[in-house]
Amino acid sequence: MIEASYFPNDLEQKWYAKWLENDLFKRKIFPDKTAYTIVIPPPNVTGILHMGHILNNTIQDVLIRRARQKNQSVFWIPGTDHAGISLQIKVEKELAQQNKTRYDIGREAFLDLAQKWREKHGGIILDQLKKLGISCDWSALKYTLDPDYYRAVLTTFVKWYRQGYIYRGLRLVNWCPVSMTALSDEEVIMRQQNSSLYYIKYEIVEKPGTFIIVATTRPETIMGDVAVAVHPSDERYRDFVGLHCWRPILRESIPIIADEMVLKDFGTGALKITPAHDAVDFEIGQRHELAAIGVIDKNGKLNRFAGPEFANMDRFEARKRVGEYLQKNGLLVKEEIYTNSIGFSERAGVPVEPMLSEQWFLKYPCVEEAKLAVQKGFIRFRPERWEKTYIHWLDHIKDWCISRQLWWGHRIPVWYRKGKDRNDPQNWHVSVDGPEDFENWDQDEDVLDTWFSSAIWPLATLGWPDEKAMAMMGFDYFYPTADLVTGPDIIFFWVARMIMSGLNLLGDGEERLSNDEIRRRIPFRNVYFTGIIRDHLGRKMSKSLGNSPDPLDLIEKYGADGVRIGLLSMAPNGQDILFSEDRVAQGKKLCTKLWNSFRFRQQGSMEGDRSSLAAIVERINDATLEIDDIAILGKLLQVMDEFEHAMADYEFSHALQILYTFFWSDYCDWYIEISKIRIDGTVLAIHDLLLRQLLLLFHPFIPFVTEELWWEHGYGTKFLSEELLGNSDELRHDLSKIDFGKVEILSEEIEHIRELVVASRALKAQFELSSRRDVKFYFKADPEAQDVIDRHLRGIKHLLLTQFFDKTAEALQLPTTVVVLGAIYIDTANSLNLIAEKERLKRELEQLDQLIEMNQEKLNSEDFLKRAPQNIIAGARNLLAENRAKKKELEAVLLKLSTIN
RNA sequence: GGGCGGGUAGCUCAGUUGGUUAGAGCAACUGGUUUACAUCCAGUAGGUCGCAGGUUCGAGUCCUGUCCCGCCCACCA
Numbered sequence: 001m002i003e004a005s006y007f008p009n010d011l012e013q014k015w016y017a018k019w020l021e022n023d024l025f026k027r028k029i030f031p032d033k034t035a036y037t038i039v040i041p042p043p044n045v046t047g048i049l050h051m052g053h054i055l056n057n058t059i060q061d062v063l064i065r066r067a068r069q070k071n072q073s074v075f076w077i078p079g080t081d082h083a084g085i086s087l088q089i090k091v092e093k094e095l096a097q098q099n100k101t102r103y104d105i106g107r108e109a110f111l112d113l114a115q116k117w118r119e120k121h122g123g124i125i126l127d128q129l130k131k132l133g134i135s136c137d138w139s140a141l142k143y144t145l146d147p148d149y150y151r152a153v154l155t156t157f158v159k160w161y162r163q164g165y166i167y168r169g170l171r172l173v174n175w176c177p178v179s180m181t182a183l184s185d186e187e188v189i190m191r192q193q194n195s196s197l198y199y200i201k202y203e204i205v206e207k208p209g210t211f212i213i214v215a216t217t218r219p220e221t222i223m224g225d226v227a228v229a230v231h232p233s234d235e236r237y238r239d240f241v242g243l244h245c246w247r248p249i250l251r252e253s254i255p256i257i258a259d260e261m262v263l264k265d266f267g268t269g270a271l272k273i274t275p276a277h278d279a280v281d282f283e284i285g286q287r288h289e290l291a292a293i294g295v296i297d298k299n300g301k302l303n304r305f306a307g308p309e310f311a312n313m314d315r316f317e318a319r320k321r322v323g324e325y326l327q328k329n330g331l332l333v334k335e336e337i338y339t340n341s342i343g344f345s346e347r348a349g350v351p352v353e354p355m356l357s358e359q360w361f362l363k364y365p366c367v368e369e370a371k372l373a374v375q376k377g378f379i380r381f382r383p384e385r386w387e388k389t390y391i392h393w394l395d396h397i398k399d400w401c402i403s404r405q406l407w408w409g410h411r412i413p414v415w416y417r418k419g420k421d422r423n424d425p426q427n428w429h430v431s432v433d434g435p436e437d438f439e440n441w442d443q444d445e446d447v448l449d450t451w452f453s454s455a456i457w458p459l460a461t462l463g464w465p466d467e468k469a470m471a472m473m474g475f476d477y478f479y480p481t482a483d484l485v486t487g488p489d490i491i492f493f494w495v496a497r498m499i500m501s502g503l504n505l506l507g508d509g510e511e512r513l514s515n516d517e518i519r520r521r522i523p524f525r526n527v528y529f530t531g532i533i534r535d536h537l538g539r540k541m542s543k544s545l546g547n548s549p550d551p552l553d554l555i556e557k558y559g560a561d562g563v564r565i566g567l568l569s570m571a572p573n574g575q576d577i578l579f580s581e582d583r584v585a586q587g588k589k590l591c592t593k594l595w596n597s598f599r600f601r602q603q604g605s606m607e608g609d610r611s612s613l614a615a616i617v618e619r620i621n622d623a624t625l626e627i628d629d630i631a632i633l634g635k636l637l638q639v640m641d642e643f644e645h646a647m648a649d650y651e652f653s654h655a656l657q658i659l660y661t662f663f664w665s666d667y668c669d670w671y672i673e674i675s676k677i678r679i680d681g682t683v684l685a686i687h688d689l690l691l692r693q694l695l696l697l698f699h700p701f702i703p704f705v706t707e708e709l710w711w712e713h714g715y716g717t718k719f720l721s722e723e724l725l726g727n728s729d730e731l732r733h734d735l736s737k738i739d740f741g742k743v744e745i746l747s748e749e750i751e752h753i754r755e756l757v758v759a760s761r762a763l764k765a766q767f768e769l770s771s772r773r774d775v776k777f778y779f780k781a782d783p784e785a786q787d788v789i790d791r792h793l794r795g796i797k798h799l800l801l802t803q804f805f806d807k808t809a810e811a812l813q814l815p816t817t818v819v820v821l822g823a824i825y826i827d828t829a830n831s832l833n834l835i836a837e838k839e840r841l842k843r844e845l846e847q848l849d850q851l852i853e854m855n856q857e858k859l860n861s862e863d864f865l866k867r868a869p870q871n872i873i874a875g876a877r878n879l880l881a882e883n884r885a886k887k888k889e890l891e892a893v894l895l896k897l898s899t900i901n
Numbered sequence: 902g903g904g905c906g907g908g909u910a911g912c913u914c915a916g917u918u919g920g921u922u923a924g925a926g927c928a929a930c931u932g933g934u935u936u937a938c939a940u941c942c943a944g945u946a947g948g949u950c951g952c953a954g955g956u957u958c959g960a961g962u963c964c965u966g967u968c969c970c971g972c973c974c975a976c977c978a
Contacts, residue, residue, distance in 0.1 A: 263977055266978065283976080340977080386905090396975090576972085578912095596937045603937070669941095669942075673935095768931085878921080
């Protein structure tokens with residue numbers, strides 16, 4: 001027997017443990033069956049569970065459980081990411097509390113601390129995810145710093161180095177003065193800032209007393225100026241080009257040059273050139289062979305090249321001081337308030353400093369193939385529109401700065417001969433295992449960008465590049481993976497890079513790949529981009545705003561099942577999601593309702609065999625089968641088709657909606673109620689059948705409560721999680737003893753009865769007679785319709801809570817409503833307000849007239865008759881006829897009412 | 902500056918290739934609680950589909966223009 005109340009928490013824990021005990025999530029290889037693989041987007045070990053994880057992992061779990069129901073060989077690979085900068089920052093913060101930096105304790109001790117931190121906190125997020133019920137194969141758990149994964153990362157580096165994709169170079173990079181490392185362009189986010197635009201006088205060397213005025217937002221870099229540039233066609237400065245001007249601070253003569261890149265209409269049209277601290281300046285500097293003088297240090301403070309007055313000053317302090325200095329010396333023309341966008345470090349939240357520095361770069365491999373893979377549909381994005389974003393990025397791709405001046409991560413597998421020139425590749429050793437004469441070499445100090453290791457996630461989790469490991473994991477069988485579920489915010493960081501990595505690394509660095517090769521090497525076939533979860537005001541959820549609910553609290557309150565469907569129900573196809581706790585509450589309500597529908601069923605006899613679908617079907621007795629039964633089963637088949645389509649299109653909330661409506665309004669509100677008058681063996685069997693099917697359909701969404709009910713109702717000895725779910729054709733076949741030949745006609749009949757019941761209830765409500773069980777109804781219908789009503793009379797009376805639903809041959813002087821089957825009258829037991837009733841009918845007639853007129857007009861139009869398709873015309877005619885019949889009935893009643901008094 | 906997404910009931914959103922009288926949930930209001938329902942059921946009200954044109958027999962749906970909101974990209978110092 002099922003407990004009286006639904007308490008999700010205990011049963012969820014119970015079932016998760018049982019599933020694990022019975023190895024239900026373990027990967028299976030049935031060589032003759034389709035493989036279905038998902039790699040989890042590895043959460044950061046520093047992460048705490050947020051709503052995005054919940055949505056993302058729920059969707060994956062739904063897909064995975066569906067694949068199991070379809071008897072595919074399912075493999076869901078879980079894992080975590082070492083979270084380079086993020087974890088390093090955390091450990092450094094702990095150190096800072098003891099007034100220490102990482103340099104005080106040294107690399108080894110620092111890594112030790114980081115490792116300890118990871119051991120202590122790294123598993124938390126996975127434990128939290130388990131509460132959600134996700135069914136990963138935990139035996140395949142991967143971590144990006146596992147020894148084998150580490151090797152995979154180094155192998156990738158070495159391979160790309162040897163293929164010439166990785167090189168070392170002195171470039172202008174994004175420098176984060178807080179984390180003290182270089183960053184990739186993707187890790188820099190642009191923000192609008194209120195700045196000042198300084199107009200500064202540079203005196204012409206050759207024409208003392210004449211000035212060229214330069215506008216800049218960064219006066220603190222003046223000391224690094226090596227030229228002033230103007231546009232070659234700028235008339236204003238034509239005579240200055242080729243001359244020199246005095247650098248206003250650290251006075252020195254610098255050339256005035258012409259370059260196309262300068263914008264004539266910005267500021268004064270004259271640009272100061274500081275190659276060490278600005279990307280445009282760097283490029284111009286290169287073109288004109290100018291030196292680069294770095295005046296800002298790695299910690300964001302000015303250095304000795306900035307001169308004694310400013311050395312050691314923070315860059316923002318220096319900006320103010322330089323401004324004051326210029327003002328004092330009459331070199332500042334004006335200072336304008338100005339809004340511009342500047343780059344911030346994503347992690348540290350401070351403006352990045354463009355800085356000249358020696359770094360490792362990756363020129364991306366297989367860029368063209370990566371585009372083709374998506375353009376030709378080998379990889380499908382959903383929603384499709386993200387393809388444009390992806391292609392656009394690849395079209396404008398720039399080399400990736402992959403080295404980080406951090407300690408936590410994969411150390412770059414490059415060694416330099418001790419005491420020799422590091423800039424000479426002759427003195428380099430690049431290999432996974434390092435040089436044999438270790439003592440003569442120094443390893444590169446830097447580690448790789450975390451995303452570099454993420455890029456090979458689908459490969460390395462399946463054992464790549466170690467052949468034995470690949471064989472053990474079933475690489476050939478499970479790769480390419482089927483679906484990747486992730487957010488569009490990491491389309492460049494992760495998705496694109498995984499695609500390029502797969503395409504290159506599964507070969508020998510060939511120049512061009514055939515379509516077949518591309519198809520074989522892509523890491524996944526579908527990418528489903530979820531929306532971003534926002535609060536009810538549309539703001540991004542963030543810790544600082546405090547607008548993010550704790551998912552664990554929600555699970556505690558509503559159960560994991562409730563949270564899962566609550567979230568899915570508010571997540572339409574790839575749109576941003578406005579979070580609403582109400583939806584989660586509704587999710588739990590659905591589970592409760594399902595629970596209670598079983599409790600209703602269990603009030604009936606529990607004797608019949610429920611152990612298999614066949615056994616249940618066996619219990620259906622054709623002789624007592626009624627139209628209601630066939631109609632609801634027909635509806636089930638139809639719902640299964642619609643559901644299947646929605647799932648195939650990755651429309652999860654729509655799919656859920658389809659099930660929800662069928663369960664709640666068709667099954668509970670209609671079928672259960674109508675079946676109450678004739679509970680017999682057949683009806684109980686139909687209930688068992690419908691409930692069984694509902695459990696199967698709902699299971700991927702709400703795995704816990706469905707599993708509980710499955711066992712409690714004795715549906716078999718196998719876990720529901722292991723039960724297969726066929727499509728509607730297979731079910732139709734299993735139900736072959738039921739004649740669905742006339743199901744459409746029968747369903748239409750039921751629809752008419754439903755219409756009649758709804759209209760009658762409305763009548764009752766209108767006259768505030770809902771409480772009365774002695775209300776009399778009459779109906780006037782033509783003989784055919786009368787037969788239909790007769791067939792369902794018991795049910796109608798039951799649903800209307802009335803004993804009287806009798807026929808009448810003539811229109812009555814009673815309130816009425818007209819439906820397809822005929823006119824219904826309600827006996828208001830003399831409480832009829834004649835005038836009000838006449839008014840009501842007149843209003844109804846007016847509306848009807850409007851409809852009829854519209855319809856008539858349409859049918860009068862020759863163009864319409866000539867051009868519209870037949871079925872539309874027929875539909876319009878039908879409607880017109882129906883409405884005219886209604887009108888006639890209403891008029892008859894109105895006439896009757898008028899004759900009174 | 903370029904690109905993308907969105908604007909439909911008080912709120913959150915559906916609305917398939919243009920086709921019968923634009924839907925659902927929540928909130929509101931009214932009534933009820935009957936063989937499951939810390940509830941549930943029944944009913945009512947609420948919309949000139951952002952705005953303006955156009956194409957069409959027919960437009961929420963297609964086209965053009967326009968206004969808002971959000972996001973992404975970009976070397977205006």
